[in-house]
Amino acid sequence: MVSAPEQPTAIVRMADAGDLYTSWRWTHDVLPGGVNAASAAQVDGAVAALGRSLPDLTDPQGLHRALTTGGFSSYESEHELAQHLSRTLLPFGLARQLHDLFTRGVRPHLRIQPSPRVAQVPWELIAPDPGLRLVDIADVSLLAPLGIVHASGREARTWAHTRHLPVVAVLDPRVPGFRADSALGSVLGRMSADSPLSQRVAAYADEGRLFPAVGGPTDCFRRDDVDREWLGTALRAGAGRLVYVGHVTAAAPESGESEHAELHLACTAESTGFAEPTRAHRPLSAKDLLLGTHTLTAEPVRGSQLWPIPSRVALIACESGGDLRFSEALGLVSSMIAGGAELVTAGRWALPTDLAFQRFAGAAADAHPLQDAICSIDAAHELPDAVGALCAWQRQRVAAWRDERTIEQSPVLWAAFATVAAH
Structure with missing residues (x-):
């Protein structure tokens, strides 16, 4: 199929106004644009069906249910859900254009700006036709909020100019006050050198x-020194990429305060920041990344000066991309873009760990879906066309899910990841 740089690109924007309104236009007017409205009842029904399929960490049985009886636990139920989402959310006119391009061997790039109501929809996974997923016929990424991309004073960093710089890796940091088997404990478990x-x-x-x-290599995991000061020092020294694997506490959408999303580094409660301490730990919030020490110190420093964000960021954590569920997105993804990133891969919903797959769903002891996903995302971020590489990986996951239909291949994990791009 045809890909970049000849790749046709469609900008798809959605808005909630009771019904869901979707508009799309093709760059350089290679095809006609269009507008579509989906009824509130249909959209709410599709979103509710998706929500019932996702891991719910507020329910003690939520993760077990998602992996054993939920919509993503079997190919048949997931495929039915994917078709339901497509029928409801993919405009017919756009679907017809995509089909025409597909029959001509052309794979376009869809850059989607979802409304808050549909921000958790795994667009790559929806099924325009039985057995055919959107990612099979198009590369998909999400649009960063324009107000963030064009914010005054934003210093964007590009991969072309920074690819030679170090990878700053924060991998399963040790959170003060929390044991390895606690709520903010280890995500990856004990790591071996040959993993x-x-x-x-x-x-x-x-x-x-x-x-x-x-x-x-195992010295990089479960460190107790990777706090906000360490992170700032590492980023100010110059970085090409940031990889974070750990815990995120997302702000509740009904709060309207996306800036309260929190990264859990190895920061002690004595660290300076806006987030309230939890036990011996103060999280690093999106508000910290945006405002720095404004109102907190006598000589405040901007967040982008304390933590200059590199070109590419991977936030491998539960609902690390949750700010897109807010009408005013100022969460972790937006703060990374505001700090200089051009591309951020983050999670739409809670991520099952390898241990959860093994303990709740009977996955083999040598199955490591989360580690495999981290490696694939990391590898894609090393390539010039990271979006294309990530979509190629998800196409491989679709094929494996279609062929093997085992829980290790379920999109409950890999479809959680969305890539938000500034350009």
Whole structure:
């Protein structure tokens, strides 16, 4: 199929106004644009069906249910959900254009700006036809909020100019006051030196592109020194990428306060910041990243000066991309874009760990879906066309899910990831 730079691109924007209104236009007017309205009742029904299928960490049985009986637990139920979402949310006129391009061997790029109501929809996964997913016929990314991209004083960093700089890796940090088996405990579990993720860490270290400097690859995991001060020092020294694997506490959409989303680094409660301490720990909030020490210190420093964000960021954590569920998106993804990133991959919903797959769904002991996803996202962020590489990975996941239909291949994990791009 035809891909970049000849790749046709459609800008798709959605708005909630009772009904869901969708408009699309093709760059350079290669095809006609259009407008569509989907009724509130249909949209609410589709979104509710999706919500029932997702891991709900507020319910003690929510993760178990999602992996064993939920909509993503079997191919048949997931495929039915994907068709339901497509029938409701993909405008017929746009679907027809995509089909015409597909029959001509052309794979376009859809850049989608979802409304808050449909922000958790895995657009890549929806099924315009039985057995055919949107990512099979199009590359898909999400649009960063224009107000953030064009904000005054934003210093954008590009991959072309920074790709040689280090990868700053914050991998399963040790959160003060929380044991490894607690709510903010270990995400990855005990890591071995021969695991795929450890080997990627070792490769960066061998190239002199890893921060922190480590004696062995497993030294990068469960560190207790990767706090906000350490992160600021690492980023100010110059970085090409940031990879975070750990915990995020997302703000509730009904709060209207997306800036209260929190990264859980190894920060103690004595750290300066806007978030309230939890036990011996103060999270790093999106508000910190945006405002820095404004109103907190006698000589305040902007967030983008304390933490200059590199070109590419991976936030591998539960609902790390949750700010798109807000009408005013000022959460972690937006704060990364505001701080200089051009591309951020983040989670739409809660992510099952490898242990959860094994314990609740009977996955094999040597199955590591989360580690595999981290490695694939990390590898894609190393390539010039990261969006294309991520979509190619998700196409591979679709094929494996279609062929094998085992829980390890379920999109309950890999379809959670969305990539938000500034351009």
